[in-house]
Amino acid sequence: MAEITAALVKDLREQTGAGMMDCKAALTETKGDLEAAVDWLRKKGLSKAAKKADRVAAEGLIGISTAPGKGAVVEVNAETDFVARNDHFQGLVKLIADVALSTGGDAEAVRAAKAGNKTVQEAIASAVATIGENMTLRRAASLSVGQGVVGTYMHNSISEGLGKIGVLVALESPGNVEELAALGRLVAMHIAAAAPLAVDSSGLAAEVIEREKGVLADKAKASGKPDNVIAKIVESGLKSYYKEVCLLDQPYVHDDKKSVAQALKDAEAKVGGPIKVTGFVRYKIGEGIEKQESDFAAEVAAAAGKS
Template sequence: MAEITAALVMELRAKSGVGMMDCKKALQETNGDINAAIDWLRAKGLSKAAKKADRVAAEGLVAVASRQEGEGEVASAIEFNAETDFVARNELFQNAAKAFALQGLNHDDLEALHGSKLESGVTVQDEVTQLIATVGENMTLRRAARLSVSQGVVATYVHNAVSPGVGRIGVLVALEGEGDHAALRDLGRKIAMHVAATAPLSLNTDDLDPAAIEKERAVLTDKAKEEGRPENMIAKIVEGQINKFQKDVVLTKQPFVMDPDVTIEQLVANTAKELGSSNLHLSGFVRLALGEGVEKVEGPDFASEVASMMGGQ
């Protein structure tokens, strides 16, 4: 029998899009013949996954999970995509999203999460491949994030939830420091709901991407010129608007949506005072919105086509 090397398995996986264990089994069944192994996988219905890989997967779910660790907590959020909302409503898909979020509690990056093993013994990536073959749609575990605190809470919130822990927007909010966990979790959830609604770009002013500031500065400068503002005043006008822009997109500087008279920064400080906590602070947040940044392919406009055909008769 031919030796089934790791390189051979990887080659078959690249050609078929099928999980490592199934590729290895296919090569064992076909004495290491790549072409015969592909046919074997096709016969088993597994290589269907490869044919789906070029389809845009912009629907799906965001899932969150959390657990307590000593005096602190860890939480994760993942985005699991499919081609249609119909599949996202499927219990099999939802359970997979929840399992991947739980798995994300132990891994800091997406690559590590893809290669990690679930309780069933298969890797996350192989589970995705099996689901593609079973359901018949392209799927991808696109994003993953994790936050942890040694003391305090990491609150989670799902907007437009279709079942507990899964929906279209997932938010994590890390509150680090001492204080009653129930009170901190209530505060964290309120801030998470705020984050879901406002989509801040950064936690603090210093964290804001310089490229985002420069892009906004360029837009505001062009606008000031279009409005005919005096050339010697444009820089000053724009800087004032940039300061306002930063307050609009920086989480700690934003007015709290449930009480616009206080900023998020003030809200945390007020709660810390009520709880008698001298070190409570907002240490991080994550917001994953389903399909963000995915270019969706629009289907043909059949109504327009029919109207055009009728008009040409």
């Protein structure tokens, strides 16, 4: 019997995409015979993950999990929107969100963390084998406050804590927690709708600001404006840009006569203390993933031609 080393387990995982515990079991059953272990996993239906891994997974669900003073959000992708209605998949996303709440917002740490007797990554591989689609934990994030609340909102919710756009927003405040929670939900709804890039201009990447300055300056130069006027146009244009992309500067979706900053200031009397937004996270399912477009009619015609 060959020695079942970590390297042998790793080789089997790379070949099959099965979970570590499943690979160990396969090698134990086959006395360390790698090829026999591959067949053992195939017979158990546990090697499907590798065959699915190159498929684009741009659908799926956002999951949110919360506890007093903290929240976590994850994006778990699958190949088709149909899977989002699968109870097994929904349970998987909830489990991963709960793990992220305890481990923090590092996706690698979440994948490696235990969920029962398996790691999260092994649980995903098992779900791939069961459901038959490629799945992946794409990203995870968490927020916490020393005093205050982490408000949440889920858009297109299909179940508690599951949907298509998930938002966390951290409100630091010594005020009434119930009032803060209600306000946090409203601000999270605003973030879902307005998709800001940062809390304020200080949170924008320097290259983003420089690129916007360049666009504004080039437009002004093209119209023949002198340099001193161009500088003023750029300064004014940046203020308008901040109103588009910075949370506190945006017109509040629940009352667009106010900025979000003004709405928060007005809410302080009701809450019973100052309010500060210390961060937010907005996840939209499949955002930034290049989806593969298919011509369904052509596929049907091609299949008919082969039959």
